[in-house]
Amino acid sequence: MLCNLIILRDFQKKFNLMKKLILFVLLSFVMNYNLSYSQSDDSMESWNSYKTPGHVHEMLAKATGNWNITTKFWLTPGSDAFTSKGTSSAEMIMGGLFLKTSDKIEGMGNYRNGSAIIGYDNSAKVSQKIYIDDYGSGMLYMTGTWDEATKTVTYKGQMMDHDKDAYVDVSETMTFNGDTMILKAFRPDSKGNQFQYLEFVFTR
Structure with a gap:
């Protein structure tokens, strides 16, 4: 019984760690996507200004x-x-x-x-x-x-x-x-x- 409790506790720790890792990866992806989108937006605006007759x-x-x-x-x-x-x-x-x-x-x-x-x-x-x-x-x-x-x-x-x-x-x-x-x-x-x-x- 004690052995089962130890195994269960160890599993919960690993599971919680895995959830944090997955959450971190998702947050990093979202932040990088937003940054990339913002940079792409700025680049497009700069290019449009560069190629448009003034x-x-x-x-x-x-x-x-x-x-x-x-x-x-x-x-x-x-x-x-x-x-x-x-x-x-x-x-x-x-x-x-x-x-x-x-x-x-x-x-x-x-x-x-x-x-x-x-x-x-x-x-x-x-x-x-x-x-x-x-x-x-x-x-x-x-x-x-x-x-x-x-x-x-x-x-x-x-x-x-x-x-x-x-x-x-x-x-x-x-x-x-x-x-x-x-x-x-x-x-x-x-x-x-x-x-x-x-x-x-x-x-x-």
């Missing part, structure tokens, strides 16, 4: 269409400007996230063809631009900031300076104003001082 994308979309271009180019600070004309077409791609432009500029008896992809990273809060043309094998990548008050993007990047056979710091400003856009580009002179060497005026 206010800056709406401003870029206003640049879609066909444009006439008047250009000025300066070889050195204070030199006379070379002028030329061209055309540009612009369209939004990838669901309204990026502006793609295709330019054709007359100069030195032939045409320069160029193309740009312009966007805005919602997460990094940074404007981005990639530019290519048939005057070089490299890609110009620039990042910058958007000034809402002046409707201007200021870009910074690097490009090849063939006089120095090296990459140098360059910058651009792009101002949006309805049916007029103005691009100004700056690079270092022979002394390393930045000067405006290029201006594109887009009209439609």
Whole structure:
């Protein structure tokens, strides 16, 4: 009889321990599930914000269409400007996230063809631009900031300076104003001082 009581008591202890263990496992599962669900919810919200066109994308979309271009180019600070004309077409791609432009500029008896992809990273809060043309094998990548008050993007990047056979710091400003856009580009002179060497005026 005593032996049976001892066995029964031992069984109850093991049973109670097993119940606590099962309860602990269930609680851990529920907590981990809720945490995972919450993290998944936050990730989805972040991703939706990242991939949804915002206010800056709406401003870029206003640049879609066909444009006439008047250009000025300066070889050195204070030199006379070379002028030329061209055309540009612009369209939004990838669901309204990026502006793609295709330019054709007359100069030195032939045409320069160029193309740009312009966007805005919602997460990094940074404007981005990639530019290519048939005057070089490299890609110009620039990042910058958007000034809402002046409707201007200021870009910074690097490009090849063939006089120095090296990459140098360059910058651009792009101002949006309805049916007029103005691009100004700056690079270092022979002394390393930045000067405006290029201006594109887009009209439609």
